[in-house]
Structure formats: structure tokens, C-alpha cells
Amino acid sequence: MTTILDVEQTRTRLEEKGYRLTPQRQAVLETFLSNPDRHLSADDVYSLVKSTNPEIGVATVYRTLELFRELHIISEQDFGQGMSRYECASDDSHHHHIVCLSCGRVWEFSSATLERVERQLAKEHDFEVAGHNLQFYGYCKDCRLKAREHSTTTPARR
Amino acid sequence: MTTILDVEQTRTRLEEKGYRLTPQRQAVLETFLSNPDRHLSADDVYSLVKSTNPEIGVATVYRTLELFRELHIISEQDFGQGMSRYECASDDSHHHHIVCLSCGRVWEFSSATLERVERQLAKEHDFEVAGHNLQFYGYCKDCRLKAREHSTTTPARR
DNA sequence: GTCCTTGCAAAGGCTTTGCAACTGA
DNA sequence: TCAGTTGCAAAGCCTTTGCAAGGAC
Numbered sequence: 001m002t003t004i005l006d007v008e009q010t011r012t013r014l015e016e017k018g019y020r021l022t023p024q025r026q027a028v029l030e031t032f033l034s035n036p037d038r039h040l041s042a043d044d045v046y047s048l049v050k051s052t053n054p055e056i057g058v059a060t061v062y063r064t065l066e067l068f069r070e071l072h073i074i075s076e077q078d079f080g081q082g083m084s085r086y087e088c089a090s091d092d093s094h095h096h097h098i099v100c101l102s103c104g105r106v107w108e109f110s111s112a113t114l115e116r117v118e119r120q121l122a123k124e125h126d127f128e129v130a131g132h133n134l135q136f137y138g139y140c141k142d143c144r145l146k147a148r149e150h151s152t153t154t155p156a157r158r
Numbered sequence: 159m160t161t162i163l164d165v166e167q168t169r170t171r172l173e174e175k176g177y178r179l180t181p182q183r184q185a186v187l188e189t190f191l192s193n194p195d196r197h198l199s200a201d202d203v204y205s206l207v208k209s210t211n212p213e214i215g216v217a218t219v220y221r222t223l224e225l226f227r228e229l230h231i232i233s234e235q236d237f238g239q240g241m242s243r244y245e246c247a248s249d250d251s252h253h254h255h256i257v258c259l260s261c262g263r264v265w266e267f268s269s270a271t272l273e274r275v276e277r278q279l280a281k282e283h284d285f286e287v288a289g290h291n292l293q294f295y296g297y298c299k300d301c302r303l304k305a306r307e308h309s310t311t312t313p314a315r316r
Numbered sequence: 317g318t319c320c321t322t323g324c325a326a327a328g329g330c331t332t333t334g335c336a337a338c339t340g341a
Numbered sequence: 342t343c344a345g346t347t348g349c350a351a352a353g354c355c356t357t358t359g360c361a362a363g364g365a366c
């Protein structure tokens with residue numbers, strides 16, 4: 001159910017609003033397209049783009065992320081790590097994240113139950129819900145196994 | 159179901175761990191006790207404490223917040239506003255937030271349904287859930303009314 | 317005396333902004 | 342031509358850290 005824009009669709013969406021798809025913006029876009037499963041920080045994007053476009057500046061990356069976010073090409077996530085993370089926006093706006101505090105990997109899930117909770121809340125509080133943010137934090141199977149193997153040492157818990 | 163520590167309980171909890179309840183720490187604690195319904199930023203706490211203890215420094219506030227968080231006297235929240243917010247910790251660890259993007263007010267709710275979702279997910283992904291984070295963002299009744307009154311102007315959206 | 321604690325100032329990390337130069341229709 | 346765009350460096354915010362001085366037991 002996840003839709004990802006290709007380069008030409010993005011160009012169109014930008015040009016409709018009077019923006020251009022510059023080489024820098026295309027490079028940022030392609031970074032997301034080739035990392036569909038990752039949740040990239042601004043710095044991740046900067047490093048990845050820099051390997052093919054060494055002249056790009058951080059400011060351009062931040063400005064591009066902001067622009068893409070406004071146009072709903074990407075979405076911003078905050079996992080409480082002191083910086084934002086970004087991923088391709090999807091039609092399926094209702095997906096959430098499971099974040100491993102040990103290895104930092106992120107899994108996604110969606111839940112019809114949760115959407116019912118949202119609708120009920122909106123009604124109860126007479127609140128217009130514009131978005132939400134749900135993460136579960138914890139320790140994945142792999143990290144728990146690793147911690148058990150090295151059980152003489154303390155597991156890496158932030 | 160919400161339990162709030164008083165000053166003496168907090169003193170005991172600190173001293174058990176070899177810490178002292180200094181006047182600065184007590185002032186921070188009292189700020190939380192007298193604002194049970196707010197979600198204070200470090201700067202909020204700093205300003206409030208400064209009005210009665212003008213000599214306090216920011217670093218002390220941050221160090222106290224960190225200490226109180228470690229001892230589960232307060233809990234930290236991230237509403238994606240570029241800074242952390244803190245509130246008295248409660249026994250009822252499973253409460254969530256509804257944040258108005260217009261006026262910034264925060265409501266709390268808890269949901270048994272959501273806890274079921276959590277248990278199911280933990281099972282499905284073989285994940286040890288250590289904590290979670292759920293916020294709904296949107297516009298409260300009051301702000302929507304205000305926006306309608308001034309409907310010739312754009313509603314204040316971030 | 318010893319360890320905890322503090323205030324100050326400096327430094328850190330992430331992000332935004334000012335600005336002059338550049339680009340494309 | 343002219344608005345959009347860029348890179349650089351500086352600045353902004355929130356938060357943490359180094360350090361010498363202060364305080365409780």
C-alpha cells in the first residue's frame with residue numbers, strides 16, 4: 001500500500017509549485033529511493049549525497065528536506081535521538097515505528113486497532129487530529145540474544 | 159491512579175542513592191508539584207525556579223532534571239518541538255498525549271486498547287518493549303473556533 | 317577531609333539564516 | 342530579466358561539560 005514517487009513524478013510535483021528539480025534535489029531524492037527501508041537523518045543524507053555530489057552543502061540538504069516534507073514527498077520522524085529522521089512518505093499515513101534502543105534498527109507496523117483509538121479520541125476530546133506519532137522502544141530479539149551471550153558484561157542500554 | 163511524590167519521599171529516594179536534596183533540587187521539585195497539569199520545558203523550570211531562587215544556573219536545572227528522570231521522579235516527553243518537556247512521573251506509566259499545534263496545550267489519555275496493541279506487537283516481533291511514546295497532534299476545539307471567527311485570516315498552523 | 321553539588325562560561329550537536337554568486341526559462 | 346537556488350560561514354537553540362569554589366556530613 002506504500003507508494004513511492006519516482007524522479008519524474010517528483011519533478012512534476014515540484015514544478016507545479018514553481019520549484020525546480022535541481023541536481024542536488026534529485027540526488028537527495030535518489031538517496032531516499034535507494035534506501036527505502038531506512039530512516040535517514042539529515043547527516044545520513046548529507047554523507048550519502050556527498051559521495052556522488054561532493055560539492056553539496058549541508059544547508060542545501062536541510063532546505064531540500066524541508067521542501068520535500070512540505071510537499072509530502074518525505075515525512076519526518078522524531079525518535080528522541082536529538083535529531084530528526086526522514087523516510088519516503090507513503091499513502092498509508094498510519095504506520096508506526098518500533099525502535100531498538102540497542103542497535104537502533106527500526107521496524108514499521110500499522111494497526112487498525114490504533115486507528116479506532118484515534119477516531120474515538122478525536123470524538124471524545126472534540127479534537128481535530130492532524131497527525132500522530134507512535135513509537136515503541138525496546139530491545140529486539142538479536143540484541144537480547146547478544147546480551148545473553150555476553151551476559152557477564154552489561155547489555156548496552158544507552 | 160497518579161502518584162506524586164512529596165518533598166520528604168523525594169528526599170528519601172535521593173538519599174537512598176547517596177544524593178542530597180539541596181535547596182536547588184527542592185525548588186525544582188516544588189515547581190513540578192505546583193504545576194501538576196503542565197508539561198514543563200527545561201527553560202520553563204529554569205524561569206519558574208529563578209523567580210524564587212535567582213542564583214540558580216541553567217546547568218543545575220539540566221542536571222537536576224536528568225537526576226530526577228533517572229530516579230523516575232519525573233518523566234521526559236518529546237513533542238517534536240525541539241526541546242524536551244517534563245512532568246511528574248506517575249504509576250500509571252501508560253498515558254499518552256494530545257498536543258494542540260495551535261495553542262500548545264496538552265491533554266492526557268490512557269487506553270487499554272493500546273496496551274493490547276503493545277502486547278500483541280511484542281509477541282509478533284519478538285521484541286522486548288521498554289517504553290513507548292504516543293502523541294496525537296492536531297487542533298483543539300477552542301482553536302478551531304477561534305480560527306473560524308477569524309476565518310478571513312489563515313489559522314495559526316505551526 | 318571527602319564527596320557531592322553548584323554557577324559560570326565554554327563547548328557541542330543539530331539546524332537555520334544571511335548573503336553574494338549562480339542558474340535556467 | 343528575474344525568481345529560484347546554492348555553498349559558505351555565521352548564528353541560533355537546546356543541552357552538556359570542564360572547572361574551580363562551595364557545602365554537608
